Amino acid sequence: MASxxxxxxxxxxxxxxxxxxxxxxxxxxxxEVINTAVSTLLEDWVDIREADEAYRKWVDSGMKEYTHDEMWQKLGVD
Structure with a gap:
């Protein structure tokens, strides 16, 4: 259990x-109620930061889009 x-x-x-x-x-x-509420708020905030960073990277990449097949190939999955 976390301290x-x-x-x-x-x-x-x-x-x-x-x-x-x-x-x-x-x-x-x-x-319990306060801990759950704060944890939920912070988890959402972290998710938003990660989504913003992924979006920024996508924009910086020139907004390149891939088909499913191209993505599987890019990931090395056959």
């Missing part, structure tokens, strides 16, 4: 109320 590090956040009264309502109704801890 964890404590972090403090300040929530508005409304967010705190909704968080408590959610955790009570789903039987999970605030830590």
């Amino acid at each position: 964890t590090k404590p972090t403090s956040v300040r929530l508005s009264e409304e967010v705190e109320r909704l968080l408590a309502e959610y955790t009570d109704s789903h039987g999970v801890s605030k830590n």
